[in-house]
Amino acid sequence: MDKKLLEKCKQRLLEEKSKILERYFEKEETQQRLGEESKEPRDWEDIGQITYTEELLDSLSQVEMATLKEIDYALEKIDKGVYGICERCGEEIPEPRLCVIPWTRYCAQCAEEVEKESGTFMPYYGIDMYSPDNIQVEREDIGEA
Numbered sequence: 001m002d003k004k005l006l007e008k009c010k011q012r013l014l015e016e017k018s019k020i021l022e023r024y025f026e027k028e029e030t031q032q033r034l035g036e037e038s039k040e041p042r043d044w045e046d047i048g049q050i051t052y053t054e055e056l057l058d059s060l061s062q063v064e065m066a067t068l069k070e071i072d073y074a075l076e077k078i079d080k081g082v083y084g085i086c087e088r089c090g091e092e093i094p095e096p097r098l099c100v101i102p103w104t105r106y107c108a109q110c111a112e113e114v115e116k117e118s119g120t121f122m123p124y125y126g127i128d129m130y131s132p133d134n135i136q137v138e139r140e141d142i143g144e145a
C-alpha cells in the first residue's frame, strides 16, 4: 500500500478518534480522570494509546463506541501491515472508500454482501461484535468506589 495514503488514513483515524473523545471531554469535563496520557487530546500518538475508562464508555453512544473499537482495530492493522485489505475478498480497498471510512474492513461490494448476510445496518462498524458487554474496561486509573 502507498505510504502517503497510509499516513493519510492513519491521520484520519486518529482525528476521528480524537473527535469522539473530545466530544466526551467537553460534555463531561472530567478529562483529568482519564489520566496523564490524555491531558493533551490533540497529541496524535497519545490519542492512540488512550485508556478507556468505564465512565468514558458509559457516556458514548453505541455507534461511537463501536467506531472507536473499529478505529483501534484499523490502527492495529496499520501496525501489522495489513491495513487497506478487504477482509472478505482479500483485494485492496479503493482509496476513495478508505478516505470516507478509513476504519472499514471491507471493500464496498463485500460490505454490501456482509450486510445482507448479517442483517445489520452497519456491518463495518461491527455493532454485533462490539456490544458493550464485550468491551474490556481498564479500571487502573479510576480506583474502586
Ligand SMILES: [Zn+2]
Pocket: 086, 087, 088, 089, 090, 091, 106, 107, 108, 109, 110, 111
Ligand atoms: Zn472485498
